[in-house]
Amino acid sequence: MRSAVIALLVFVAFSRSDFLLPFPLSEKFINFTAQLEKPTNNDTSCNLAQLNYCQYSFNQNFGLNSSVSYSNGSRIFETVQNYLNSNVTQLSKICRARTNFYHCLGHTYYTCMNLHTRLESNNTDSSNGFDYVRTFRGLEWICGGGYQETINQWNNFDDIPTSTPYRNCVNTFNQTISTVHFCSSVQQTGNCLNTVYSNSTGDASAGHYGCENFRYTFANACPGLKCTIGK
Known part of the structure; x- marks a missing residue:
């Protein structure tokens, strides 16, 4: 019985979908990304009281207690990831929670979700x-x-x-990324993931999905990047 449980846990661990793409980024390049995102109009207004309220409301959908805030980003990432990985029926619930969060913040949403703004005000x-x-x-x-x-x-x-092809894309990204060629490395990794997702599913639209899923993280830092179908 014990071996069967262990086998099941191993199976679950290696069958995670991880729709929020898992990849590491060093502190150096997180801070560099934040600098690239620095608002040019100096509009860094994000009402922290409102953000905390909106985050509290978002948390209620995922069993996160009221003490979890924007300063606990890794915990929020992992919690949402686990919900996404559970089953497809959770997707609509998660997306409703995200839409409500967006409307709760209103016109300050993009400022509050700016990495430079977050790191400047984050404790x-x-x-x-x-x-x-x-x-x-x-x-x-x-x-x-x-x-x-x-x-x-x-x-x-x-x-x-x-998969090995996915890990190869991410490893190459971390090995070749630099402040000089930062955005081109992001583009190359997006192209790499485009190929991986396309080859894995046999569907060019899936390749575009994989590329965009990576690109969105860096969209503010590297606004000129593109993902194509059939790359």
């Missing part, structure tokens, strides 16, 4: 700030332009983030 480390921002940027894609593809390819996406 936490850069990793938590980065995970917080990429959680909601990932949901922007998954619940927006990528919503139908997420549903259509739910089962086909299962093994991709744990």
Whole structure:
């Protein structure tokens, strides 16, 4: 019985879909990304009281207690990831929560989700700030332009983030990224993931999905990047 339980846990661990793409980024490049995102008009207004209220409301959908705030980005990322990985029926619930969060913040949403703004006002480390921002940027894609593809390819996406081709893309990104060629490295990694998702599913639209899912995290830092279908 015990061996059967262990086998089941191993199976679950290696069959995670991870729709919020898992990849590491060093503190150096998180801070560099934040500098690239620095608002040019100096509009960094984000009402923290309002953000805390909106985050509290968002948390209620996922069993997170009231003490979890924007400074606990890694915990929020992992919690949302686990809900996404559970089953496709959770997707609509998660997307409703994301939409309500967006409307709760109103016109300050994009300022509050700016990495530079978050790190400037955050009382936490850069990793938590980065995970917080990429959680909601990932949901922007998954619940927006990528919503139908997420549903259509739910089962086909299962093994991709744990596959060797996916890891090769991410490893190359971390090995070649620099402040000089930062955005070109993001573009190349998006292209790499485009190929991985396309080859894994046999569907060019899935390739576009994989590329966009990565690009959205860096859309403010590298606004000129594009993902194409059939790259």
